[in-house]
Amino acid sequence: MAVHVALGERSYDVYFRSLTALPSLLDDTDLRVGRCLLVTDENVAAHYRTPLTTTLENAGWTVHSIVLPPGEATKSADHLHTLYDEALTWGIDRQTPVFALGGGVIGDLAGFAAATLLRGLPLVQLPTSLLAQVDASVGGKTAINHETGKNLIGAFYQPRLVCAAPTTLDTLPMDEYTGGMAEVVKHALIGDTALFEYLEDHLTPVFARKDRSAVASTIEQAVQVKADVVSADERETGRRAVLNFGHTFGHAIEKVAGYGTFSHGEAVAVGMRAGLYLSHQRHPDAIPRDRADHLIQAIPVEADPSALSFDAVYDAMAADKKNEGDTIRFVLLDRLGHAYVCDGVSESDARQAWRFACTA
Structure with missing residues (x-):
C-alpha cells in the first residue's frame, strides 16, 4: 500500500508500513548502504530509536543518532547548527542519508539540514505523528522558524521515500x-x-x-x-x-x-x-x-x-x-x-x- 508523488526525477512513494520494513524499502532506492544520520527528538527516541537502529544495523547500516528536544522551539537556527556540528564532526559524504524520525518539527528541521549539508544529502522521512504523516512529510517543504514568523527560512527538498508507520500513532498523545x-x-x-x-x-x-x-x-x-x-x-x-x-x-x-x-x-x-x-x-x-x-x-x-x-x-x-x-x-x-x-x-x-x- 503506497501513494505515489509524481515529480519526474524527484518522484517517490509514501508507504504505510512498519518501521521494520524500512531496510527492504531502502533496497528499492539507489541509496548506498553505509553511514546514516538518524535525527529524532527525545520523546520519539524513547519509543523507536533503539528498535529502528537495531533494524538498520542488522541490514548493514552504521547509524549515528542525533536526539533533540521536542517542541516547536527546536525548529531554530541554534538547533540546526547543533545538527550541522554533529553531522560534520562525525564524518559524512554526499551519499550519507538523513533519516527524519518524528513529527513535523523533526521532519522540517532534519529536512532543511539534509537540503543544505554538503549542498544536499539524501532524505528519508519517517513521520511518527498524524500531522506529519498526512501533511508535513509529503511535498518537500523544509524549514526553521524565525522570530519574524514561522517557516521563513527553508527550502523545497523532496525525500527519497516516506515510510508512515501506522503503529507509531499508538504512542502519540x-x-x-x-x-x-x-x-x-x-x-x-x-x-x-x-x-x-x-x-x-x-x-x-x-x-x-x-x-x-x-x-x-x-x-x-x-x-x-x-x-x-x-x-x-x-x-x-x-x-x-x-x-x-x-x-x-x-x-x-x-x-x-x-x-x-x-x-x-x-x-x-x-x-x-x-x-x-x-x-x-x-x-x-x-x-x-x-x-x-x-x-x-x-x-x-x-x-x-x-x-x-x-x-x-x-x-x-x-x-x-x-x-x-x-x-x-x-x-x-x-x-x-x-x-x-x-x-x-x-x-x-x-x-x-x-x-x-x-x-x-
Whole structure:
C-alpha cells in the first residue's frame, strides 16, 4: 500500500508500513548502504530509536543518532547548527542519508539540514505523528522558524521515500493526534468530498482513534490529496497554495500567542473556521457551512483564541511569507472539495471571520 508523488526525477512513494520494513524499502532506492544520520527528538527516541537502529544495523547500516528536544522551539537556527556540528564532526559524504524520525518539527528541521549539508544529502522521512504523516512529510517543504514568523527560512527538498508507520500513532498523545486531524479535515475540505463524507460517517471511531482500519483509510485518502496537489505544483506557484487553507490565520495565531500556546493543529482549526466563514460569505449557496463547521469543531482547541488581539493577529498575517506585496492572501472554498486563493478580503471581513472563529 503506497501513494505515489509524481515529480519526474524527484518522484517517490509514501508507504504505510512498519518501521521494520524500512531496510527492504531502502533496497528499492539507489541509496548506498553505509553511514546514516538518524535525527529524532527525545520523546520519539524513547519509543523507536533503539528498535529502528537495531533494524538498520542488522541490514548493514552504521547509524549515528542525533536526539533533540521536542517542541516547536527546536525548529531554530541554534538547533540546526547543533545538527550541522554533529553531522560534520562525525564524518559524512554526499551519499550519507538523513533519516527524519518524528513529527513535523523533526521532519522540517532534519529536512532543511539534509537540503543544505554538503549542498544536499539524501532524505528519508519517517513521520511518527498524524500531522506529519498526512501533511508535513509529503511535498518537500523544509524549514526553521524565525522570530519574524514561522517557516521563513527553508527550502523545497523532496525525500527519497516516506515510510508512515501506522503503529507509531499508538504512542502519540491524544492531543497531538486530534491536532493532526486538522490537516486531515483540511484535505477533505479543499480536495476530496469523498473523504469529507467518510469523516462524517466515521467521526467517532476516527477522531477517537478507536478503529485502526478507519484511521488507516483516512490517512491514505488524506495523503492522496496532498500527493495530487504537490504533483501538480511542486513549488507553490499555483495550485499548491490551496494547502494553506486555515493557515493564514493559523500561523498568525501561533506567532501572536507564542509558539506552543496553540498546537499547529489547534491554530489551523481556528483558522479553518475563519476561512469557512469567509467562504460562506462569498458562496452561501455552495458551502454547507454547518456540516463543515461541525467537522472542524470535532478538533478540540484547549487554548482560547478570543484572548488574542485581532489587531495583533491581523498584523501577523500581514507579515506572512505567502503574501504578495501588501496584500494578505487567504485560501477560501467556492464549493466543498475545491479551494482557491483570494486577495480581496477586507480587514472588516477578516475581523468578522475572527469573531466567528472565536465563538464556540
